[in-house]
Every structure is written in C-alpha cells, then in structure tokens.
Amino acid sequence: MNQETPNKWTRNELKNPHRLTDKSRRVRQMFDSIAGTYDCLNHLLSFNQDRSWRKRAVQLAQIQPGQDLLDLCCGTGDMALEFINNQPALKSVTGVDFSQNMLELAQKKTNNLLAHDTGDRYKNINIKWLRQDATHLNLPDNQFHCVSCVFGLRNLQDLNAGLKEIHRVLKPKGTLLVLEFALPKNPLLNWAYQTYFRLVLPVVGGIIASDRGGAYRYLPESVRSFDTSDQFCSKLQKNDFEVVHTDPLNWGTVQLYLARKKSDIA
Numbered sequence: 001m002n003q004e005t006p007n008k009w010t011r012n013e014l015k016n017p018h019r020l021t022d023k024s025r026r027v028r029q030m031f032d033s034i035a036g037t038y039d040c041l042n043h044l045l046s047f048n049q050d051r052s053w054r055k056r057a058v059q060l061a062q063i064q065p066g067q068d069l070l071d072l073c074c075g076t077g078d079m080a081l082e083f084i085n086n087q088p089a090l091k092s093v094t095g096v097d098f099s100q101n102m103l104e105l106a107q108k109k110t111n112n113l114l115a116h117d118t119g120d121r122y123k124n125i126n127i128k129w130l131r132q133d134a135t136h137l138n139l140p141d142n143q144f145h146c147v148s149c150v151f152g153l154r155n156l157q158d159l160n161a162g163l164k165e166i167h168r169v170l171k172p173k174g175t176l177l178v179l180e181f182a183l184p185k186n187p188l189l190n191w192a193y194q195t196y197f198r199l200v201l202p203v204v205g206g207i208i209a210s211d212r213g214g215a216y217r218y219l220p221e222s223v224r225s226f227d228t229s230d231q232f233c234s235k236l237q238k239n240d241f242e243v244v245h246t247d248p249l250n251w252g253t254v255q256l257y258l259a260r261k262k263s264d265i266a
Contacts, residue, residue: 006033006213014214014221024133024157028098030213031075035101037209039076041216044208045201053179053254054082054150060245060258061177065089067145070169072096072134072162073152077106081113083148084122092126094144096134103129135161139169146170148177154226163239170261176241177258180232181223184252193253194220229255 006029071080074095156162184190197220205216241259
C-alpha cells in the first residue's frame with residue numbers, strides 16, 4: 001500500500017475545507033493513509049448503521065438484471081458489493097476511486113467473494129475497480145443504468161463538475177443514488193450530533209487509525225460546511241437531474257437522494 005504522508009488539516013483550513021484549491025490531493029492522501037482501518041471505524045463510529053443505510057439505498061434503486069452500475073468514490077467497495085449481493089444477475093459493476101489503497105482493499109473483497117461463490121452466482125458479472133477522479137471520468141457517455149455515490153460527493157474538488165460527469169455517463173433516465181452525511185434539523189439532536197462528531201469521533205479515529213492527517217477532524221467540518229439538503233437538490237436540478245425521492249435516515253444525520261437524468265446537457 002502507498003504510505004504517502006498526508007498534509008495535516010489546520011484549524012483555519014477546516015473552517016471550510018471545500019474552498020481549498022488542493023482539496024482533492026489532500027483528500028486522496030487522507031484516504032490512502034486510513035484505508036486499513038476505514039471499514040472498522042465506519043462500523044464502529046456509526047454503531048454499525050452504515051450497513052443498513054447501504055441496504056436501504058440499494059432497495060430504493062430497484063436495480064434490474066442485466067444492468068450496468070457505477071459506484072463513484074467507491075472506497076473499499078462495500079456499496080458496489082451490496083449491489084452485487086442484492087442482484088447477482090447484473091451485467092457489470094464498476095467501482096471508481098482516486099485512492100489506490102482503498103481500491104486494493106476493494107479488490108481483495110472481490111477476490112474473497114468470488115473464491116467463496118460455490119454456486120457461481122456472480123460469475124457472469126464484470127467487476128472492475130478503476131483509479132480515476134470522479135470529476136474527470138475516463139468512461140463512455142450514456143453507459144450506466146445507475147450511478148451511486150456514498151459519502152463521496154462532499155469530498156470532490158468541484159461538486160458541479162462531478163454531477164456533470166455523472167450525468168454524462170448515465171443512460172437517458174438513468175438513476176443517481178446518493179448517501180451523504182447531514183446535520184439534523186432538530187436543535188437538540190443537532191447539538192448532540194455535532195458534539196459527538198467534533199469531540200468523540202476525532203479521538204477514536206486518531207487512536208484506532210493513527211490518524212496523522214486529521215481525517216476524523218476533517219469529516220465533521222466537511223459535513224458542517226457542505227450543502228444543505230435543499231441546496232444539494234437545487235444543484236441536482238441545475239445539472240439536469242429530476243429529484244425523485246429524498247429520505248432522512250438516522251434522525252436526519254444521513255440523507256438519501258434518488259434522482260434521474262432528464263436529458264443530455266448541451
């Protein structure tokens with residue numbers, strides 16, 4: 001695995017990390033550095049709720065046999081593999097991430113899945129893991145029936161550029177499925193959530209992940225300064241998506257979005 005030392009986030013940079021011109025490089029280094037403990041911390045810090053969020057998202061997508069799926073910012077592959085487990089008759093599943101260490105773990109999970117596939121349920125699915133930037137995809141136009149992105153759009157250097165790329169690679173009327181962290185609207189829940197996010201999470205993440213780059217300090221600040229649900233839905237509409245469904249999960253700390261491509265952007 002790549003052991004490149006990530007740049008540490010300063011307090012001033014964390015006031016709004018989305019404005020940094022080198023955000024993409026910093027985030028890539030950050031995820032490379034925590035890849036080995038990423039899954040463990042996801043389950044631990046979400047109290048294992050991250051599994052149910054992905055299951056809910058896959059159910060909502062209503063994927064069909066023979067379809068081609070793309071999972072952007074795929075990390076260690078959990079969302080892509082959830083699609084595969086839900087629908088073994090898919091034609092292809094492509095995972096894209098710019099962190100090489102995350103992709104190596106995704107490939108290991110795939111190898112393990114196929115090695116234990118005694119009934120050959122998944123033998124006909126073309127599974128690929130590609131190292132690419134989600135804002136500059138080297139993928140054909142109108143290729144995928146569904147594109148998913150789980151807790152990844154917030155990390156892009158340019159959100160609108162990412163949405164335009166998603167629109168480009170989706171088939172007409174294709175589905176976009178997004179899971180993203182959010183701040184609860186209830187004031188008491190908001191206070192409790194931000195207290196946990198800002199105080200507990202960085203300590204636990206720092207201990208378990210030996211977090212040299214401050215990934216678990218970046219996380220709460222990147223959520224706090226990211227778009228609200230209304231703002232994100234507005235961006236989807238401006239990029240020629242029809243917002244079909246929104247669903248606040250876990251008392252509003254996670255937001256699920258389902259949208260559809262309306263037409264090709266001129």
